Amino acid sequence: MQTIRGFRDILPGRIGLWQKVEKEASRLFEAFGFKEIRIPVLEKTELFARSIGETTDIVEKEMYTFDDRKKDKLTLRPEATASIVRSYIQHKMYADNPIRKFYMTGPMFRRERPQKGRYRQFYQIDVEVFGVASAYIDSQLIYLLHNLFKNLGLTGLSAHINSLGCPECRPAYQKTLLNFLEAKKDLLCENCRRRMSKNPLRILDCKAQTCQDAIKNAPAILDNLCDECDNHFKIVKTTLEKQNVDFIVNKTLVRGLDYYTRTAWEIQTTSLGAQSAVAGGGRYDKLVKELGGPDTPAIGFAIGFDRLVEVMEQLNIEPLEPGLDLFIIAMGNEAMDKAYHWSCNINQNGLRSETDFQGKSLKSLMKKANKLNAGHVLIAGDKEVKENAFILRNMETKEQVIINGDSLLADLINILKKQ
């Protein structure tokens, strides 16, 4: 038996970086006033089809969709935004306070061909803000990402930003773009010719060299924004500059989901081959209304957790690896019984301790203590039990002290807490 394609176990030996990220992310997000939200892994297919877009690759061919026993069409979530919007609307969160700031972490599912940094079950750290139209929040989210990555010790990342306009200016721009493309139609790849009718903006993002050449002088949405969008984007840029967040304005950054408006961005890395996006986000001012809620501006981003961890591994960033405060070596039945109760008691006091019940030799248990990275070892053999005096060894300095059995727990906890 083995995991199915594109699915994987993340074992304890490699969990340190995951925990480090989770800890720092929730600390930072909470500081900025975000609240954790937890949502289901399974939703009605319709939710994703309507929000992500019927003609996107995700909905067309990447979702895990099936009929449940009552013939409802269900889908394992391919992303989190749709579900959070659904939740916001379902619980009428807009009623008593339309401004909501959420974060969450969890698995997403897309049936793509796996490769480096891309799995069929992958994890995202997701942040969403509802009810704030101001460009400052766009800037703040990018700032937040920048800081999270900086705090985690990441280097070599770059933020690409763009504006996709809004329903005021995008239709006119699309017409301009289509006019331009019509003349170049024969030069475009098959895929892009298909895109012309469905989502012409995406052609700008095509990686095919022939398409890149063909659209070199294509009109950019950035040059065709309405005044409000233009102003919005300017505030995002100047705010980032003031906070010393480096960014690159990338006119061809389009992003694959239909719901984005105005600001869109991506954090890219060069260390994962073709999978360059470590995080991506954007504004989606029309989605809440489209899904049946009140007209509410919204914006969010997602971090590719798996990718982030892989980048951290490449940079040799230290994982979170709590050592052991005390390893108790017990030899003989009576000692083992004592060791068991001591260990439980010490753990209740917030210290980390372990003991071994296999009845092995002192030497092999010392080796084990060493491997567990124990700060101290308590030695309890027949002799110590008989004399009611136990040996506490500091594994780093090799100093040993005798601890009387009567006050052992209190003394131990005292010594260990000082470390």
Add this chain to the structure above:
RNA sequence: GUGGGUGUAGCUCAGUCGGUAGAGCACCAGGUUGUGGCCCUGGUGGCCGCGGGUUCAAAUCCCGUCACUCACCCCA
């Protein structure tokens, strides 16, 4: 979905012309009857990814399949 590469011990890998499997690390034990990291000695550990075919004989050649991996596509 398309194309390439790779599957041998827990891990990293070697294995010649087809002759039934090896190293380093890890693990266990001993060297030290009760003291870790270094060192030395020994030991455990293999359906050679799985299934089929060719052959007297297959880790080795052929076909299929599963998985991993890289690129395309797309995205996080």
